Amino acid sequence: MQVRKQEDEARQEAELEVLRQMLTPTKEILTKLCDSFLIELQRGLEMHKKHGAEWVPSECSMKMLDSCVPHLPSGQETGEVYAIDFGGSTVRAVRCSLEGNGKMTVEQEKVCLRTAESPFPKGFMDKKAGGTELFNEFAKCAHRLLVNSGDLQKCEAEHKKLPVGFTFSFPCIQTALNSSKLQSWTKGFETGRESGDVVEGQDVAALLTKALEHLNVPLNVKAVVNDTVGTLMSCAYQRKPGSPQCLVALILGTGFNACYVEPEAQKYGYQGSIVNLEAGNYNRELPYTEVxxxxxxxxxxxxxxxxxxxxxxxxx
Structure with missing residues (x-):
């Protein structure tokens, strides 16, 4: 029995090794891919210089969008800030207490948009759901967090609003740090397409501001970024002294994307220094495997x- 078990394990390991070899790129393939990617980055910068936010697929497979984020955090910023993180079927409201020296504490609330109370089959992701309903859910989630943290009472007593950043992880045209128009839904979202209350083509910061004001949530939208840019900013804040600079961020989740700090961003017509690649469109020199x-x-x-x-x- 023991011998047979060892033979089965050896056979399975051999089969796995075949798969590993099949899926492991050689040094030559990686070098070619890196060279190709760098060429594509330059093509994208030139495309943005000529056409601005307009994507010309024949010139670059990536959209190379402007984040309008001027610089990375130093890690010494302090205070309480909020974030609403929306990039899939779950939305999070986050409270960050920035303590300086790269340290922060985080509290959060979550809601699943697919299963939240809604008369539509796909919840608030459904094409018959309205944009107002969707953004009201964001505001309600943030309101619960404000209540639980005690910040709502403080804001009401002092007649003030706290800053909130909006992570909106869908292709957008960014015209300012706090203004971003949704180009088109991805990841299964169709909200507003058959309701008359559309989101595509609208400024998502303005839609969130409207929802916050409608529900009397004391938050002021200061910035809209996608999750990749948000990841870069967060990691840059938390970077330990003496560690390498944090200049690139990568997301591998429901979608794939990357962003980076471009030293010559202004030369190519960008307002900010961080370029959002929308790298999921990259299609040059990618090797195919048998799988x-x-x-x-x-x-x-x-x-x-x-x-x-x-x-x-x-x-x-």
Whole structure:
């Protein structure tokens, strides 16, 4: 029995090693990919210099958007700030107490937009749900956190508002640090498309401000960023003395994206110094493996207009 178990384990390890070899790029492939990516970055900078926020896919596969964030934090900032983090079916309201020296404490509230009380099949993600309903959910989530932290009572007593940053992780055209228009929904969201209360094409900072004011939530929208830029800012704040500078951020989640600090951003027409790549569109020199080919060949596709995959019929 023990011998058979060892033989099975050896066979499984051999099969796994085959997969590892198949999915591990060689040094030559990585070098080629890096060189290609750097060329694509330069193409994107030149595209932005010529066309501004307009994306020209034939010139660059990435959108290379302006974050309008002027500089990274020093880590010495102090005070209480709020954030509303929205990039998928779950929205978070976050309270950050910045203590200086790269230290912070965090409290948060969450709500799932797919399962939150709503008359629509996909909750607030549904095409029949209105944008006002969606953004009201954000404001309600933030309100609960203000109550639980004790900040609501303080704000009402002192007649003041606390700053809030809005992490909005969908393709947007950023015209100012606190102004950003949604280009198009991704990740399964269709909110407003059949309700007459649209979000696409609207300034999401203005929509959030309207919801906060409507529900008397004492928060003032100071900035809109995507999750990649937010990650870079957070890590830069918490960077320990003597550690390397934090200049690049990468998100691997529901979607894929990256941003970086561009030293010559103004030369290429950017307001901010951080460039949001929208790197999920990158399609140059990416190597295919046998697994990629099998998945591509065996997917059942429907609705060519959206390119949505229903199901995969392969199994390991």
């Amino acid at each position: 990629d080919t099998e998945v591509r060949n065996k997917l059942i596709w429907w609705d060519a207009r959206h390119g949505a995959a229903v199901a995969s019929v392969f199994s390991f």
